[in-house]
């Protein structure tokens with residue numbers, strides 16, 4: 001998981017796991033760029049002449065390819081794959097531990113239309129061809145709240161520009177996050193990168209109650225989080241593309257921090273420091289007036 005969550009459970013031997021679940025892992029995704037839908041389809045079986053072909057196995061290819069970027073332990077990946085058997089779901093994560101867990105989830109669920117790929121979002125253009133992805137899911141991305149780490153966010157302007165090229169016509173980017181500041185920051189980036197927002201919500205669970213739930217979603221909602229979400233599609237590319245947004249996520253928090261009854265994941269320390277700083281300033285101002 002993200003840097004701060006990359007804890008290896010006791011008795012977890014990574015290499016062993018990766019080997020045990022290797023059938024669900026594609027270690028060299030570059031090889032499949034441009035042909036994921038065919039290359040991963042189960043072997044075709046012969047059909048009677050004139051039959052209407054609908055199944056990936058009959059067609060010899062999946063109808064579309066979707067990427068779950070930063071798939072974590074793979075519960076969303078597996079549940080999505082279960083529901084739409086003609087779609088290939090590629091789960092990608094930069095952390096080998098997550099790749100191992102996600103591959104285990106795929107193997108145990110016995111789904112033929114999900115594959116896990118070790119990889120970094122920075123290199124997506126090597127793994128997929130232009131227009132190859134019908135959908136990119138970014139679920140509960142690592143927030144990187146500090147301005148100096150903003151470029152690491154999966155919805156930073158540069159990333160959104162890279163996704164534009166990989167998305168099929170009318171393809172969509174779908175974000176879910178527990179973080180209102182990350183949601184607000186992402187809206188600025190989508191605008192700068194020329195995306196059209198098709199839907200946005202501060203309560204995605206109410207808007208789409210039947211959508212598969214992600215691992216983090218389950219955990220954070222149990223702690224009181226709301227799910228913020230955005231569906232967006234590339235529109236015309238603006239003539240001038242340039243970063244003009246505030247980069248620290250602190251800038252997107254409500255001014256009245258005391259009204260905040262849920263602190264988004266990864267911002268706990270920042271919010272606490274901010275509150276302490278304010279209290280100190282207020283105390284200093286008060287003693288100055290005495």
Ligand SMILES: C[S@@+](CC[C@H](N)C(=O)[O-])C[C@H]1O[C@@H](n2cnc3c(N)ncnc32)[C@H](O)[C@@H]1O
Pocket residue numbers: 001002069070071072073092093094095098119120121122138139140141142214215216217
């Ligand atoms: C907070 S977890 C969310 C996992 C999952 N999507 C969920 O909702 O349960 C974020 C995941 O994104 C992965 N990640 C962060 N930056 C990444 C990057 N640049 N490329 C690929 N994966 C990344 C992390 O390793 C981590 O597993």
